[in-house]
Amino acid sequence: MSQAPAIMWFRRDLRLRDNPALDAALRTSDGRIVCVYIRETDPTWRAMGEASQWWLDKSLRALSADLEALGSQLVLRTGSAGQVIDALLKETGAQSVFWNRRYDRPGREIDGALKSALLAQYISVTSFNGSLLTEPWTQVTGAGGYYKVYSPYWRAVQANYVCPPSIDAPLSLLPVKAETEALEDWQLHPHAPDWSAGFDAIWTPGESNARDRLFAFLDGPVEIYGDDRDRPDLEFGTSGLSPHLAFGEISPAQVWRATQNRIDANQVDEGHARKFLSEVAWRDFAYVLLFHNPDLAEENYKPDFDLMPWQDDADLLRAWQTGQTGYPIVDAGMRQLWTTGWMHNRVRMIVASFLTKHLLIDWRRGEDWFWDTLVDADPASNSASWQWVAGSGADAAPYFRIFNPITQGEKFDQTGNYVRKWCPELARLPRKYLFCPWKAGPLILREAGITLGETYPNPIVDHKTGRARALAAYDILKERRDAA
DNA sequence: TTTTGAGTTGTTCGA
């Protein structure tokens, strides 16, 4: 007697291994699983940015191929989740639905409503933690609230987290007939214009590539991660796992397990490896903040910041977006982002500080741009990190911490190769002037083939002036607050 | 309830 099929609803968990919802669906259905990805049309949904859609396109392709190799298929549907799932239940006779949980407000609302509706029809619904180490409500302070400071949060995670045993991918699946839309028709690959030409050289979406990246990282770079993670001039200073994690092609539990195994076997330096795990836990921490502050992408975490005198300036914003600020480390970062869909973490902080402090532009403009252009754009990390830099966030940088875009370049782009790669018009400058070309004399500029204001912009704001103006803005903020 | 110590990622200035 064959059991009824089960529906596995894939979201940001595009993998077959270590997928608790898929595993449970398998056990319920003897392998007769309807695997579906829904292009959701709910109006509360924040549409993915173009770079993320590029990634999604390739990731769905990879998942689809993996499922076909097991004898199944990936069903693609467009519509509201409720209608799509309802239709699939009717078409296939499935009697149970499985998914891994999400934590942003639209996602929770959609899932919660669907779950109630299905249970009312006696359809079984089971959800799992497939995307985080620990879920946002599990780490509780002595006073019973959620953690708002990372260090004690990390201590709690280390004390409480028990990494679950790994789950194998299904060995085989049975086909269940269901119509699917064609991925090509979704047109996820950027068009008008297609600015993704540089992505392919860096990224290969998909589960097997995510694992390759993890193990390549654990086989070498992790050994000195604590030092090299801040070096944008190194290709393998960081793991490069962020987009794979954002789409769930690999789970943080898999990352934890593999790293912990290396620690236990004394194959890696424990301090450096734990530093890496603490960065993975930062991703969880961002989800804690998002879960308890669903407006994190739109509203200041600290309401005081509603009084901040931001400046609206479309030209300055455009100069920042296009990498034409006249500060080489900032421009290098923004061009790397535009070309590859990714930016090194250290440089993200520098460009974010520059936008919100030197230019006094609202962090939401930066968050929007990153959301559209990052392949790893994540609803929790993106907003939590922008607010952290801007000073409006939880456990944020003190207001007087204004990154100096010259000394940051000198300190972290140690070889200068980062700026030389992304700002090739400056490549012939001696390192002494690489991060501040306007300080070079006319002879040096001429020898380097640079005409400031023509081949490379003059700084759009003077560092000292910009810093003083940002500090003055915080004074205004304080005055307004105290007056209120 | 009160108290105490601490808080991812920095910069500048002056000795």
Added chain:
DNA sequence: GTCGAACAACTCAAA
């Protein structure tokens, strides 16, 4: 070049 102190005031977490 290198080093330590000052930069404010506040919130958080735990004793």
